[in-house]
Amino acid sequence: MNQKTIWITGASSGIGEALYKLYEKKGYKLIISARNVKALEKLKNSAFNPTHTYVLPLDLNDTESFQSKCKEAIEAFGQVDLLINNGGISQRSLAQETRLEVDRKIMEVNFFGTIGLSKALLPHFIKNKKGHYAVVSSLVGKFGSPYRTAYAASKHALHGFFDSLRAEHYKDNIKVTLICPGFIRTKVSINALTGDGSVLNQMDEAQEKGMSPEKCALEIFSALEKNKEEVLIGGKEKYAVYLKRFFPSLFSKILRKAKVR
Template identity: 60%
Template structure:
């Protein structure tokens, strides 16, 4: 039996990509799942793709991370669905593909509003519940760009760096409440994040130009489930791009010279 069996897991960004793949993994392990994203019809599709035998344990709760004023009330609704929540998977977010010089400040703000402020608002809304229960697990999907910045991803990288700072602090403050934090840092994964990334003027990219072979979302989801079960603090998931984390850490000058020439767009 999986140690996720009967766990109540709330996942944002569940309508596609890594979030959708995670939903299927959780369902296959008999977890009870709350699916959140903006598009209700896509959440219905994901639920319908799960085994019929577990669909009664899957609830749909639409939300928009950009509407932070609504998240406290939505958190209360999520808790009422099963009576409590064991794990929150912060997976929702928006991507970026634009040069700094070409990116309006409004786009920078929009990315921070969704990726950072939306995520921490939901996290803080759930925190008293975790403290009261003296247990809980935050799983936050950031990115390898949360460990280093790259061209075309300035605001995106900044938002992911900010999440690492916030959740490192949360882990340190609430270890005594038995609250766990797992930071997930994917590399190149096959999702719509690149396709639907924002450009410099709030328009969607609608194409991906990345030259690297990408791992599947299903492969990534399996790695994430293992990290959750082991309650790991931080994991890097991807191909050879993962080594950039260590290159940046131990050979920052070499990394700086390499990253400026890498076709990461």
């Protein structure tokens, strides 16, 4: 149905899994990556056409592997047209209680892992004179929020990098879409790191009541089809971006009083 090849990181669950199922149903060729190979194989085996899915294990901490992983991804179906950078890790801890090595780990995965993989694929996009980066950031990539200092910093950094990359490679027909989800009903809070680096292992109330990953995937698909530069996804929480922009003092006051964890 569609000859484009989509590469999705963090594809083993949540938004990544929902995106895989949506694109697979539409007939795209797909490369799915994550550390959980069993979950990826299970996804492939449930596909309408398993031959159109290639499982490529990937650890965003292992930046030394990115060149070989990109080579393998390209060889899987001959090219990569869209890289959806969805892999990452969240945080639930106060800055004062968070060890510096935890801050570094969050930045290493969310920022350096994402840009490292994207830079490794960049020569392929330049050679083909086309390509599309989709970067799953967060609403906290637009504003900071308590208990998410390092996480917010890593997402802010992604915006700076990819806005710059978009301008640098406009002439190469390389597109960038920054995706900013709010509360999506995934395991992101369950897998979030606490101050000492341990996993929270608890679902946020707001996350539990959030948008379904399937609906989020549909909105992402629509934004990518329209080549949008940035998209906000979620419920009423997405309007916080505009509140921050136009009424910063009021936003700060609300944020201080909000029960966010």
